[in-house]
Amino acid sequence: MKYEAVIGLEVHAQLLTKSKLFCACSTQFGSKPNTNIxxxxxxxxxxxxxxxxVAVEMAIKAGLALHCEIQEKSIFARKNYFYPDLPKGYQISQYEHPLCLNGHLDKIHIQRIHMEEDAGKLLHDLGDPKVSHVDLNRCSMPLIEIVSGPDLRSAAEAADYLRKLRGILVYLEVCDGNMQEGSLRCDANVSIRPIGSKEFGTRAEIKNVNSFKFVESAINYEIKRQTERVEKGEKIVQETRLWNQAEGITESMRSKEEAHDYRYFPDPDLLPLIVDQAWIAKVKSTLPELAEAKAKRFVTEYGIPEYDANVLTAEKPMANYFEECVKANNAPKKISNWIMAELMRELKERDLYITEIKVTPKQLAKMIGMIDEGVISGSIAKTVFMEMLDSGTDPNAIVQTKGLVQVSDTGAIEAAVEKILARETENVKTYKSGKTNVFGFFVGAVMKEMQGKANPKLVNEILKKKLG
Ligand SMILES: [Zn+2]
Known part of the structure; x- marks a missing residue:
């Protein structure tokens, strides 16, 4: 029998407010433990x-961007449980009456978005003696939890959904999307069922996965584990599991029998949250241009292909970088090519984010202009670009100090061409016998002879002339 996976994601996103959800304490990440309390x-x-x-407005923004119905009345409840990182003994969270219902991201249903506060953090020191410390800075940090329907069918689809969701939240400037720092965390509900079946299988919940790669690996592992169990005739237990990155497996944390009874009840210290249409309209008017709209605009405004526009707008800082480049040098397609090929490859290679590089949009735009003006060749530009990435130096300065200016002196190019043709007598014979496809070989050899600095247009012209 063939099985399919049924996956739903619960994503916690920390809102980018300056102060916490229910007090004026700072939300600054990385502060000394127990200073923002x-x-x-x-x-x-x-x-x-x-x-x-402000937290409410950010939650509304997220709801609107994900096409949710914003509820006029939502209610904060107390979720009661004991844990050393939760001094109150309960977490304030919207339960039965969340702020947002019934949205979607592409074809994936968003069941609800609710607001809640975060708990503190335990830091375990496994030295001798073993001690645990508690840092309460994270207590009451503002979160939204975005709950998808069980609509995802593969780990890749889940990771794709998470990437898109992150992109939207970052575009909205309601979350910084930093998964390493825990600003965005994900729980995945995974079950399997025979293909064609409408019923759901028993699910396992994988808690707190904090990178796209881990989400994909954890879900893939879980699908394989459940399939193997079912094929052996064993039952799936409803339980919470944790992803163990070191071993590449999920491990049982607690089963349903041990599950908490949270004894939810409306928080008597907080009034129901009332959001009227006027407030929603006001928040709506502040929504920024999102990726989809931006991509459409890039196609019409800059005349670049839809593919380029989609790649460039996937992340807001990258879209901004591109637009800054075009402002400095109105050559959108050339800039887009350079960003998508050279820049994105180097970002991946160096494990950098676009906001972390030393090359300013103006510098990159200038360098691309220098290729057009014939100051440097395309191949030399790659060397210049690497140097710019390493040092943040202006392209002009690199070209001057390293003597990388393109050679457009016909005398020098002619000399190189003659040298190559004298050396490559066999290839010249081949060419003259009509096999003109060796021409590219000559161009390459001349360029090599001149350390890549020759003006390629002139090399072509002179070669053609000399070969007759
Ligand atoms: Zn506080």
Missing amino acids: CPVCTGQAGTLPVLNK
């Missing part, structure tokens, strides 16, 4: 939470 977020008796309006 106050009586409210550490759950001292007698304190009262006050809802952060």
Whole structure:
């Protein structure tokens, strides 16, 4: 029997507010432990939470961009459980009445988006003696949880959905999308069923996966594990599992029997959240241009192919980088080619993000202009570009100090051509016998002779003339 996977993702995104969800403490990442805390977020008796309006607006933005119905009335509840990183003894989260319902991302249904606060963090020191520390800076950080329908059918599809979702949140500037720092975390619900079956199988929940690659590996592992079990006639247990990256496996954390009863009830310290149409309209008017719209505009405004536009707009900083380049040198297609080939390859190679490189858009635009003006050849440009990436130096300065200016002196090129033709007598005979496809070989040899600095147009002309 053939099986198909049924996958749903629950994504936690930390909102980019300056202060926490229910108090004025800073949300600054990487602060010294227990410095961004106050009586409210550490759950001292007698304190009262006050809802952060900006956080609500960011959650509405996410809801609108994901085509959700924004609920006029949503309610914060207490999710009760004990853990040392949760001094209050409960987490405030929207439960029965979330802020956003029924959206979608492409064909994937978004069941709900609700607001909640984060818990603190335990730091385990496995030295001697073993101790655990608690950092409460993360307590009450503002989160939204975006819950997809069980609509994904493969690990690759799930990773693709997560990438797109991240792209949208970053575009909206409601989340920085940093998975390493935990600003974006993902739980995956995975089950399998015979192809054609409408019923769902028993699912396992993989908790807190924090990279696209891990999401894909964890889901693939889980599909394989469940398929093997079912094929052996064993039952799948409903449980929570953790991804062990070192061993490449998921491991059972707790089964349903041990699951918590959270005893949810509306938080008596918080009024229902009321969002009227006027507020929604106001937030809607502040929505930025998203990737899809931006790609369409790039096609019409810059005349670049749809493929290029989609690649360039997938990430907002990359789209901005491209537009800055075009502002400095109105050659959109050439700039797009350079970014998609050379720049993106080097980013991958050097494991850098576009915002981390030393080359400014102006510098890249200038370098591409220098190719057009015949100052440098395309192949020399690659050398110049590497140097720019390494040092952030202006292309002009690199070309001058390294003597990389393109040679357009016909005398020098003629001399090189003659030298090559004198050396390659056999190939010349071949060429003259009518096999003109060796011409490219001559061009390459002359360029090599001149360390790649010869003007290729002149090399072609002079070669043609000399070969007769
Ligand atoms: Zn606080």
